[in-house]
Amino acid sequence: MANIKQIAQMAGVSIATVSRVLNEHPYVKEDKRAAVLDAVAKLNYSQNMNAVHLVRGKTLMIAVILPYVNHPYFASIIDGVANAALACNYKLLLCQTDYQAEEEYKVLELLKMKQIDGIIICSKTISWDVIEPYASYGPIIACENAGDREISSVFIDHYGSFKLGMDYLITKGHQHIGYFIGRGDSYNNINRKRAYAEALQAIGETPREEWGFDRVFTFERGVEVIRQILTMKERPTALIGAGDDPAAAIVAEARKHGIRVPEDLAVIGLDNQPIAEVMGITTIEQSMKEVGGLAFQAFYERINNKDLPPTKHELPFRLIERSTV
Amino acid sequence: MANIKQIAQMAGVSIATVSRVLNEHPYVKEDKRAAVLDAVAKLNYSQNMNAVHLVRGKTLMIAVILPYVNHPYFASIIDGVANAALACNYKLLLCQTDYQAEEEYKVLELLKMKQIDGIIICSKTISWDVIEPYASYGPIIACENAGDREISSVFIDHYGSFKLGMDYLITKGHQHIGYFIGRGDSYNNINRKRAYAEALQAIGETPREEWGFDRVFTFERGVEVIRQILTMKERPTALIGAGDDPAAAIVAEARKHGIRVPEDLAVIGLDNQPIAEVMGITTIEQSMKEVGGLAFQAFYERINNKDLPPTKHELPFRLIERSTV
DNA sequence: ATAAAATATGAAAAGCATTTCAGGTCAAGC
């Protein structure tokens, strides 16, 4: 592969001039510019980006940390990030961690090693305390409330949204309410559980262990929730959960077993993914795609102005009434 | 940030020795190794990967070209690639193109500019003839049959799988069959349309323009298909299509309008995504996740042995009978 | 005891492009 030196030689100019042409700097005479362009074409030259990155100290690349790609919640965030990144000519490094701390560390190291300019964290295992120091190497953005740190946050009040759903169910007369969530110890889900417990407490109910379902990310796990409920003597009359996919599975599986929805079992999903509309599932809308887009913007602003402090951006949610409550 | 020179100075060795320690080369005395490691810790040193990439001519990074991330078919492929890549310590550059040729070119250029070591193409706009020359800069793998080229292919016989579905419908007595596919001019969909037409021809039917639905990627578009069918005087008795999401939407929307499935309208989806199982949709299973994994493997083998010729790997499919036919 | 092989280390080259600095030309303004 040709390099800039050979271009310079062929065009009869210095490498500095070649660089100027390549980077569209002013102050290059038209004839030299033409000669350089000609040589570039003749030698089929392209820059070696690794050299460019080395000297510039930037890569125009941002990493996204998430446990699973193949999951509508995260896919929506990526979608948002990808579109925003595209517009700013940034590339997206996808880091699927499966919640392995080791994988998360690798990405943080990537930032330190200047292979990426910043990180967007959708969901993670290691603590913010460990992550925060890495913010000195480049902007880190959280898609959840990271608190008061050197880390920007774009988030939805998951406590509030779950509370909204709970209050709605309670208004509809439900007292025996269960929940299903993803990874139970994530920040978002801890808040949801708190909202759940507090809402129950307000009507004098105590949460029952067996009505709380953990690790419910997928259709399959939604099906299992119903199978488990079928084995119970006392069953919940309503379920609220973190995801429309499992909610859809729960509705479908329940009906398969003769459980009427919403009469015998009310269900509230989360996200307002297309499937919720198609299946008429009552859900709480929150635009994760927008979260992704704003997360990238938060990154972009900070990378272009190092003096900017970390920001916090909270996005709204709203209940969408359909036919499962 | 510290660099290797400072480490060398602090440890009282040459930079060559530091590099040896960092890269775990043999032939370094234990005391010097310790001194280097000590200096690394003290100065909080990390390699500058851009320099490493420059000198090595590799980045341990592979790009995936696809139109949409937020789509189960592509998300499955990514999932497969991501897992395989993780195991080989490769990073994944996600290139969402929205079928814009310009974006696809950018990725090809990335390969030429040595920013990535190879490319996996899930679906694309520009022709293989244009893409092929770039294979001289690094392995390019297609997740469809790229034909006889310098490009490896991992694919499913989409002609065959659609044919299987058609024959199944015909066996079940259907003659008025419609189809729904994604982007109509993609290689895969051209083959599907061919299978569709040939199967109809075999029973003396002519395909009807209005029973073929294009650009049906999503739930929403599935809903629209039914809405359109409702306006028709003569309606198809069966639909076969490229995707379980739209198939699910079609089934749900049909029932909403009093069209019985499968009695009035039979539906076959594609992929056997979880939703197909939950909703009991008859579908054709094809493991796109496996396609992704094998695509990465094909890349990995070629990057580690430049002499290897491009490979072709065809994966099986099978009909899964459920309750929508 | 001596040749051969293994171990250990550093200087310098190679990988490639950007940017600063210094020096130059040329035209406009006073």
Next chain:
DNA sequence: GCTTGACCTGAAATGCTTTTCATATTTTAT
């Protein structure tokens, strides 16, 4: 006619690491 500023160009420094080659020291084998 002279100063000033805009325009243009190249040498050299900079960013950082890996790897080759030459050399030196030990160890092992004969």
